[in-house]
Amino acid sequence: MRKIVTRALAALALLAGCDTAADFNIPTHKDLKPGGVYVAYVNGCKEGCDQVAKGDLIQTVDGKKVETRRDFLAAGVTDGKPHKLELLANKTHDPKQVTIVAETQDLPPLKDIPPFWTVGAKNLDKAPSWARRRMFGHASPMVMLVNIDGGILDGRQLYGKKRFIVYWDWGTRTEQAEAITFMKVLQKARADLEARGVDIMFVHLRFPTNQRQAAMNDSDLRKFIQKWSEKKPDGTPYPPLPTYRFPNATEFNPARQLGLENAYTVFENLGSSPTIVLMDEGGIIRWHSEQTQVPPQGSEVTDPVQYTIIEAIKFALEDL
Known part of the structure; x- marks a missing residue:
């Protein structure tokens, strides 16, 4: 019983303690400094989305630079056609190219959601x-x-x-x-x-x-x-x-x-x-x-x- 109580208290102390960027994949200024569009979550698509990860920074869509969520949504990647993304990988910033094929999908009660939940890296980096x-x-x-x-x-x-x-x-x-x-x-x-x-x-x-x-x-x-x-x-x-x-x-x-x-x-x-x-x-x-x-x-x-x-x-x- 004593061991169980000790473990429970330790878990609570960990929960209340300081979160570290490494443990929880929290974006830091260094992670966001290159700019672009930050991928917060991958909803998925017909092709290619499995090669995109949380924290990746989308730099261009079909050769056009993107810096905000509005830029990415305006690129119209959910038309069912191939679209080439140039990205910087989460944390390492290694460049990579991914071609995705996406269509609109529903997440009830939401309709026509994009393949990724995104935000402009510069906007996300404004928090202290x-x-x-x-x-x-x-x-x-x-x-x-x-x-x-x-x-x-x-x-x-x-x-x-x-x-x-x-x-x-x-x-x-x-x-x-x-x-x-x-x-x-x-x-x-x-x-x-x-x-x-x-x-x-x-x-x-x-x-x-x-x-x-x-x-x-x-x-x-x-x-x-x-x-x-x-x-x-x-x-x-x-x-x-x-x-x-x-x-x-x-x-x-x-x-x-x-x-x-x-x-x-x-x-x-x-x-x-x-x-x-x-x-x-x-x-x-x-x-x-x-x-x-x-x-x-x-x-x-x-x-x-x-x-x-x-x-x-x-x-x-x-x-x-």
């Missing part, structure tokens, strides 16, 4: 190093989220819009305080974010590292939000953020836990609360930070909690 945890550079992972006001969303339904997602727990007083601060700042920034087409999702769950506190139900979440919401100058509270939670054991349905990648879930990639995930409209995670970041010397914002959420908001407004 501390916002490159293990989901960074992935396509929307498998997840099932319950809206406390009704309805269910999955990872595929997140595709098509920019998302500012905060995953938070209340296992400790520190985690509660951090979640409250994040919520208050986001309530103030909500109008600006929505004006830029960014939807906020405030998601409560019991993190894998929380062994003491059960997750809140819908009623508890509403009370929590009502109690701690930021107040306007006239004393009235800001509207509550769109709030979600992970499903309980009765609600959970594996068939509803969907994403843009197979066998890759949000839950297995969460380490510590609070976690911020910023996703672009193409379903690519452009920011994944956990806990809070100590501000650099000379920063106007000196509180780590405030600094972390403010930096994420700036990124969502300017670079997402």
